[in-house]
Structure formats: structure tokens, C-alpha cells
Amino acid sequence: MNPYGITLTLLAFYAFSELHRRKRAFYTNPVLLSIALIAALLRVFGVSYDYYMDSARILSFLLGPAVVALAIPVYKGRETIRAYWREITAGIVFGGLTAILSAYYIAEALGGSEEVLLSISPKSVTTAIAVGVSEKIGGIPALTAVLVILTGIMGNALGPELLGAVRVKDRVARGLAMGVTSHGLGTARIILEDEIAGGISGLAMALNGVFTSFVLPYLLELLK
Amino acid sequence: MTPYRGLAIIFGFYAAGELLSSALDLPIPGSVLGMLLLLGALLSGGVKLEWVDREGELLVKNMSVMFVPPGVGIVTYLALLKSEALPIFGALILSFLVTLITTAKVVETIRRGRG
Numbered sequence A: 001m002n003p004y005g006i007t008l009t010l011l012a013f014y015a016f017s018e019l020h021r022r023k024r025a026f027y028t029n030p031v032l033l034s035i036a037l038i039a040a041l042l043r044v045f046g047v048s049y050d051y052y053m054d055s056a057r058i059l060s061f062l063l064g065p066a067v068v069a070l071a072i073p074v075y076k077g078r079e080t081i082r083a084y085w086r087e088i089t090a091g092i093v094f095g096g097l098t099a100i101l102s103a104y105y106i107a108e109a110l111g112g113s114e115e116v117l118l119s120i121s122p123k124s125v126t127t128a129i130a131v132g133v134s135e136k137i138g139g140i141p142a143l144t145a146v147l148v149i150l151t152g153i154m155g156n157a158l159g160p161e162l163l164g165a166v167r168v169k170d171r172v173a174r175g176l177a178m179g180v181t182s183h184g185l186g187t188a189r190i191i192l193e194d195e196i197a198g199g200i201s202g203l204a205m206a207l208n209g210v211f212t213s214f215v216l217p218y219l220l221e222l223l224k
Numbered sequence B: 001m002t003p004y005r006g007l008a009i010i011f012g013f014y015a016a017g018e019l020l021s022s023a024l025d026l027p028i029p030g031s032v033l034g035m036l037l038l039l040g041a042l043l044s045g046g047v048k049l050e051w052v053d054r055e056g057e058l059l060v061k062n063m064s065v066m067f068v069p070p071g072v073g074i075v076t077y078l079a080l081l082k083s084e085a086l087p088i089f090g091a092l093i094l095s096f097l098v099t100l101i102t103t104a105k106v107v108e109t110i111r112r113g114r115g
Helices: A004-022 A030-045 A049-061 A063-069 A071-076 A078-083 A085-109 A114-120 A127-137 A141-165 A171-193 A195-223 B004-023 B030-044 B049-060 B068-083 B085-113
Strands: none
Touching (some): A004 A030, A004 B068, A030 A049, A030 B068, A049 B068, A063 A127, A063 B004, A063 B030, A078 A195, A085 A171, A085 B085, A114 A127, A114 A141, A127 A141, A141 A171, A141 B085, A171 B085, A195 B030, B004 B030, B004 B049, B068 B085
16 A cells, blocks of 8 residues: 555645645635645646545545444434424425425426436435445436535535525534535535534435435436 | 444444445435434434544544545546537526525425414
């Protein structure tokens, strides 16, 4: 195993986090900038993605236990969740279906191929789930992973600002919208602002993942 | 306090979730099942919050960096992203905006309705 992939990832993320701390803006988003820099370096120096992933996959492996650990903010927010179960159910069902149907129909209207439609339909759920779903429905799992992350980056970089722009101040609404739309990356951002909203976002992400993985295969049968 | 108890519990629930997912051939990934199992254990008191609190926080608050390596995978799909740029990016951006705003507004409306 070569150590360069993980080292480069940590260095890039550290440098861009420092930049983001000094200049808070969506275009200094550390995830977006790290991906752009590393992708550009691989292209320029002709290094394969597999060579990079050799050690970088240590970091992405930690997504598994990190998703498990989301049980903790959910547990801490259990009183809020108990009080707002109606809102949470409505947010998951409505938001989950909106995410799938809008992605599918907009891509179709803009002339997307079938493999793109299938790969894009699970893009609002967390990477691990989306990739599994994409595989089951006949999409391209690696393309789905990239689309999921791009969706997450939009939420991570712009979500709270957009919710502010449409004057949504309620923490239940903010947490649900972030988790349903932008999965873990949305949760990672909102949890830094508000632990309760972050817990709701984490729960929304998990429930939307479960909901989407059950509903999407059957929904696509109807859409096709 | 060493972090090993907390990490062993969190990784243990991850492993249990993976086992359950593959044994029952479920469409739900092991990490999500592990999360639901750990939540159940916390609610039932089988696992105490202080056993996993610090280690869990370390993982959860540093999730962003874990998305970088799969995101770099974009280099393997540049040709497709280019040839279908309009449907892909059009759907990605519009669907993101529609989903974020309508979900937030629907939830907010229900909350207001309940006073």
C-alpha cells in the first residue's frame, strides 16, 4: 500500500479547512476544493484513481462507523424527535419522493440516457445506500457515488444560506431539509451550527436512506 | 480514558449491521442498520451515552473529509459527465433546490398549523 493518497487528502483538507475558517464562503468549501485539487493533480500527473484510493480508502471506510455514530445525536435529540414525529414523517415521505421524482423527470426532460436516469435517481441518500440502490436498479454505482457527493456538496456549501434566503428559521424544518436533500454532507454542516438540527438531519438521512432503498426499486418499475 | 471502549462499540455495531444486511440480503446498507441498532441500544439503556459520546462525536464531526476519496472518483467519469452535462447538472441543481426548499416549507407549514 502506498501512503500518498491519504496523505494528500489530509493535507488538502487541512489547508482548505484553514482557508474556510478565514474566509467563510461556499466557494471555499473544503470538500469541494479538496476533490477539485486532487482530481486535477491525478489528471496532470497521469496517476490512476486506483493508485490514489490504495490508502485514501481508509478515510472513506470510516463513513461506515460514522453513519453508525449518527445514532448519538439522534439519541440526544430524542425528545425533539418524539415531539415532532408528524413533521419528520411528512418530511421524509414528501422530501424523499420529491428528490427521486424531480431528479428522474428533469434528467429525462433534458435528454439524459437511461443509465444516467437510473444513476441520478438515488442521489439524495447517503453514499453507502445510494451505491447499493444504484447497483440493484441497474445504474452505474461509481457515477451515483459522484452525483451523491455533488448533491451533498451543494447542501454542505449552500444549504443553510438557501434556507435563510427563503426565511426558514425553524430548526426541525432546517434539519429535515438538510438531511433529506444532502445526506451526510448536509448533516456535517448543520450539526456545526445546531446540535438538535444536526440530530434531526442525521435521523432524516438515515430514515430517507431506508425509505428510498425500499421505495425506489418499485417506483422505477412504474416510471419506466 | 482511552477511546477503545467507544470505538469497539461503534465498530461492533457497524459489523453487526453489515452481518445482518448480508445475512438477510436486505437492500439497506449495514451502516444504517448499525445506526438503528445502536439507537435501540441507547434507548433501551444497553449502551450508556458516556461510553460512546466522545468517540462518536469525533467521527460525526469529521465526516466531511471522508467524502473526499469517493468524490475524487469523478475523474473516472469525465467523458460521460461531459457528453451528458446538461441532463446531469441540470437535474442535479434543480432537483437539489426543489427538494431542499419544498421539504423545509412543507415541514414549516405543518409546524405552524399546529401552532
